[in-house]
Amino acid sequence: MKLILALCLSLFALTSQAVVDGHKYPFDNKVDKERFEVLAAELRCPKCQNQNLADSNAPVASDLRDKVYELMIEGQTDDEIVGYLVARYGDFVRYNPPVQKNTFFLWFAPGTMVLIAIIVIISITRGGKKSQPLSEEEKAKLAKLQAARREKQDS
């Protein structure tokens, strides 16, 4: 019984394949299939620019998918595969770019802007209500002005 179950399961495993744009990429296990799908989603098509390898039907995207598949079957890790493509097409092919000098703005600008917005909102809503008590100097100035006004009214 156990043997039959194992056989059935292994048959199931054999059929796991990623289908992209009509092309079939068979894998002998589910983990690799999912790895392939994640890679195809995270790598960007260099020709079409706003699509990933999985979505694009441009010839170059299909070539790159085949290459990713080939490298996976060769046993390369995800990092090695991404590295292989970055060495040829540049960081452009990554939809998940690394944090480095030229991507600093990309990674931190949104958070910084939200932070600035929060600070502005807080300072506007809070700061407006607070009024400081007058300093000695200001008090003296006020008394002087009031005296001058009274004098004017009297005359």
Added chain:
Amino acid sequence: MNRILLFIPLIMFIVMAAFLGGGIGRENKDVLPSPLIDKPFPQFILQQVEAEKQLTQSDLQGKPMLVNVWATWCPTCKAEHQFLNTLAAQGVRIIGINYKDDEDEAKVWLRDLGNPYEFNISDPKGKLGLELGVYGAPETFFVDGDGIIRAKHVGDLNQRVWQKYKGIFEQMKNHVEANVSEASSSIEGSK
């Protein structure tokens, strides 16, 4: 003080608008910089289009050259072909990579439109193209005498584009001459 703070959103809006507005008019073609600049031309073993001959990366040495990726299915390649003929007539060394193409059609093309290439590398599966990070023909690589890639242009070459790259090409040529004179002077020195 608070009044000034009220203007921060407006200022941020203006900065963003200027930044994004500036991006609208810009041409997108050159945005993809090649990581292969200043790296050696990738290794390959492929057939020549015109003859039964095997070519490797060591055939891309000696004299600075343009390595032009083209195909008969690519309309822009046809548009640039006459300019390549002109460059070749001026003595510019041009090597072709016939990219994912039908070899017979390529031969007809070269016969009918003229052949500006010293030789053509046949890359029917696009393997060498992938090594070079080619994402759309035509693309042109500027390779110096040592087989190092010095620049890359995506799109057709024409008079206007050539003005931009002429300096780089001249520099590659001078570099070789400097090397040669250096070598000859060191030989003289050893005498």
